[in-house]
Amino acid sequence: MVSSVRTPLDAARARRCTIAIEGVVQGVGFRPFVYRTAVRHGLAGSVRNSLQGALVEVEGDEQSLRRFLDEVTAPPAATSARRRVTTQWGEPRGAGETFRIADSARDGEARLFPAPDLAACDACLGELSDPRDRRHGYALLACAECGPRFTMVAALPYDRERTTMGGFAMCARCRREYETPHDRRFHAEGIACPACGPRLTLHAADGALVPTSDPIARAALALRNGGIVAIKGVGGYHLACDATAGPIVAELRRRKRRDAKPLAVMVEDLAEARALGHVSEAEAGLLASSARPIVLVARRATAPLADEVAPGCRDLGIMLPYTPLHHLLLEAVGRPLVMTSGNASDEAIAYRDDDARRRLRGVADLFLVHDRPIEVPCDDSVARVVRGTPQLVRRSRGYVPLAIRLPLAASRPVLACGGELKHTFALVRGEHAFLAQHLGDLAGERAFRAFLDAVAHFRRLFDLTPEVVAHDLHPGYRSTLYARSLEGVERIAVQHHHAHVASCLADNGVDRRVIGVAWDGTGHGTDGHVWGGELLVADLAGFERAGHFELVPLPGGDAAIREPWRMAAVFLRAAYGEAMTGLDLAFVRRLDRAAWRVLSRAADQGLNSPLTSSAGRLFDAVASLLGLRDRIGFEAQAAMELEALADPEADRVYPARLDDGGDALVVRTTDIV
Template sequence: MLERRLIEVEGTVQGVGFRPYVHRLAAARNLRGFVRNDAGRVMIDIEGELATVDAFCRDLTLAPPPLSAISLVHVKRAVPMRRRAFQILPSGTNVGESAAAAVPPDVATCDACVSELFDVHNRRFGHAFISCTDCGPRFTAIREVPYDRERTNMAPFAPCTVCRAEYETSSDRRFHAEAIACPRCGPVLVARRVNDDNVQAIGAAAITLAAATLRRGGIVALKALGGFHLACSALDAFAIARLRERKHRPAKPLAVMVRDVAAATALCDVSVVEQSALTASARPVLLLRARDSAAVAALVAPHTATLGLMLPSTPLHHLLLAAFNGPLVMTSGNRSDEPVAITDADAHSMLEDVADVFLTHDRAIVARCDDSIVRVIAGEPRVLRRARGYVPNIIALPFHAAATVLAVGGHLKNTICVAHGRCAHLSAHVGDLGSLAALRAMRVAVASTIHLVGARPRVIAHDLHPDYASTRFAESFATDEGTTHRVPVQHHHAHIAACVAEHGVREAVIGVVFDGAGLGTDGAIWGGEFLVVEGAHFTRCGHLAYVPLPGGDAAARHPWRSAAAHVARADVSGTSAASARPASVDEREWQLVQQLVQRHQRTPHTSSVGRLFDAVASLLNLCHVSHFEGEAAMALEAAAGTRVALGYPISLSADHCFTANAARVIAGVLDDMERGRDITDIAAAFHTTLRDLIVLAAERIREASGISIVALSGGVFANARLTATTNAALLTRHFRVLIPQQVPCNDGGLSLGQAFVAACALQEPLCA
């Protein structure tokens, strides 16, 4: 009996070798019909004997390609057409609702391609653009769905006859590999020495020229997947110092690329979980504990105990690492914190006086996408910067958004998010909105995400802070669009909402938010918050007691100011208070800050735990001036190591909205310093204090509300020690603990939280 079925498969099913997989399944059973990509899905039309068709349908979801993720299979019976063969047909073009969900993230070069790359007998030996159905650029290469070559950055390259034959051979590894190419027909690698336009090398010679430059201590700008990288030897202190000076990046840690896991293990301790995060197809920068014996120059990551390592993600990186034969600093191709360059023209104008050699090619980068950063915290890999390899994976919402929502995030570590249906589309890391270039990049992220989703937003969510560039963008967007409805979302509410959205939780949770700064509903700068969050609503149950902090933003860059403020506030007297001033800080400046605090003059009040970290780091002489966000906190975490110590006394006031006063903590730290207690012990005791505070506050809120789910978020929880010990302490007290995993705990997650809050608010009239 002849049976015909029409099957729709949704999810991440394009650009992942799904059609060839279906073709193989059908051909093996002698079934007829076709498979093709449609806007957001794969359509299969299949016919044959009933039992065989049944078997096909059963097996379809059993062993799909490793990079695919099937979210829905819809099957319909139809009248048999008596077809004679099974074919892969050209894509359909109707744009479906889930079109955006069909684009997969970029995938690091697979093992099979790497072995061909280094096989002298293979026709793709040394080909810097080798890829297959299992690997290669996707998000950074696809202009439009459905995923076909003509809608990618490979459109200008016509495959040669050999590549064409591979593409059409069902038994070939590159059967229907859209980006198929070889040295004869693919993009061409070019290296050019700056200040000497005559020296130019092509293909293998380009790699040789770049590697020679690196060996001589030079800097190479190379065109990677989602933007340019800047590379130099990680063993050459002189080269690194030059890179830091030219890039205007004096202290922020630099990532290092190593060839394989063995090379990573030579530099850092790598656990089993960390090894799988390091080798995952996203190839993030993984923050690892550096070995004392690590051979990389101290300038790579000064004042931290961690080192950010990544493995090669593209054939170009593989070739360069092999030719150089050692660890390479591999950092974003930008100046300071501006967006990474993606075109050759941008790279040349931005990096002309940074790089000695440009290693580039004629394949365009369609979407900007930085390296992602991951750290294993409390036993799980957690994304701290979400970009290459993770974007544009969707985050499933626990309900259907009643209207399309655009959320524009915060000011630092900006991302944007579009919530549509049950999907949240979180953009790649845009960066700090302090430059025009960053603002332009944010606008591009907004436009391209809306384009991919295929729906205009009707609601726009943003932070409460009126001066954030993102807030101003939201206002102008709403004006331009006419009817768009604006939803301001409090910063810390958004932090917890992002965590809750990611975990698909709909119940009320206790939200603990520790971060640097966010505007509160009372006009103060919040950052040590204990909330109850339920969808569109939150209640502030308690917070770290306010400390007047003179200087506002200047305080964040000068941890000694936080120290002066906290010491003045703690009202400690005697020699310990007098000796608190660091030698590098002018006595008059120090006293001025303290006087302002005591007189409450022109000083914003803050409950920020980030600033408390700054104060303690400065009191311990670890960091008085901060060159990048979180520097002091990282130094304090590094100082504590794994030492075990009892915490300083801390208690909660009896108020309805309770406060926790850090005065006794500061007094304890000063006492310990005077007594000459080991810095490691003091840093460890400080971490224990914060853990104890969270447990105390969570118990208090549970008693009053009956809520026993705790969500931890805010940038402070990038601190692995604090997060792991707090998680363990809460678990032993039978709390359920939610910690961000796929979405950054820092301000990179705000836009998802804002979108979630706005989507929850839209639901309310329906519930009432």
């Protein structure tokens, strides 16, 4: 129990109010806020963290209590959309004449909403740049309003000893700030300074310590001179290089084995972001938000960036610095930096120091490292603005583990295992779904281990044991195999595209029957075919397949996804028959006739040629027919390049017949081709 102050209390008019607040109230400076508010209103009692959130027990005159209640249950005290407040009034029990922050309670069922990682606040950045401040130039400063949260919490309630800061003893000055009620770092569990740590070091590729009094300046010099630097951040390692130097970006791609997939760029401020892209006010708001996602914006033709950053793409992924380390580094380098996840292509992000040095040794020339452990990995989030509305493309750092409120409450705890690609999962308790961070493609062994670790961490964090496990209908997905390995649970298989529509319903708080359009690359259908261009009549519980794109063979199975020319030939033959080879088209002239004869015969015989209604394969076919790409280097590359070529102002439509397929309408996509 710490921090108390005497306050006058008129016992003649006194009442007692017990306030239980569930939601995002730990790691956001809520207890200090409650403390200061209670003292200002002359109230006595206490506030403490618990496994249920925050518990406030307060006594005073009723008018002051109600004013206090209005303040502590309204923004910015906590994230109001993600919390629940219950109050109980009664007679005073003699709380005394003080208000205090009491020790955390660890009994009862956990009902906490841990906070996400938060970008450095303006006050901390002011200290960072102030030569008179003791934290001037300190790359790891934070306060009650900002800094790591989710990625440094080992267990709840949120107290320093249960975070990765627990190993850093506070110096006398930090301890004084931590215990001073009106200080910005009052009960800031991530409080740090140069005296008590954490600290930065610079290492060579072989792990040897680079002797320097200024690791950031040395790293910045290396970046300006064409080096590639691995940087330990909040949720893992980044690989950074000069984004204006084409040969350097190309070398990073070669080392990382990421030939063409777009890379994100970090810039110092919004002015630099606007120099690279056409940034709307909504996009600027996203870029500067406390979540600091990568935001996809339209690239300027005059952007001073290497073409190798995002070849063939109209959009550019930009983010602003979100840690003091980033701010110092960007200022020292003086130019935009590529900031890509510290991994080889399609692997899970590296976040443990030894593992990062082992995996990135052949990629990075230097390692800029701090000694604060990362409890869980968390990759950057990706967002874009569509018709003025922000939409998350990848929900991860800055948003996880915030809950999504569901339109229906689950009667039992649920684990939703997710799919295979761009994986995440969710734990559900009552009306709240807790989505995990982006984990990558589960086909990779490291990503699958990251999935297992994340499930275990979420179960501990939320004190939740699932009784129902939902998984994709596909029998071969690793998430499905994991679900089937669990004992003592009820398992529910969910069709992939119904899951898409249901998630859209849940995300919008809708609980009714709708017409849902689900277009993607692949999904196991109830008829055994590969779905992907679906029109469903669905609600949260079930669906009917009302329509779909026509079925065409996928010659060679997954090879047809990697080689869009195969789908182009399939659609041409479906539209023109064998006469396709006589068409006066550039695609036909470059077609490998011998290879196509083998594939077409196999397709006719149903050999390794499953039928698909995939919209993604239609986009691939059109991209190949237009000469954009016959083979891809990463998922959806052909479709992305087709999107970049498309006129966003075009309003014409492609006619296509709707045929009665018996159970569902069939869209004749060959008409479009």
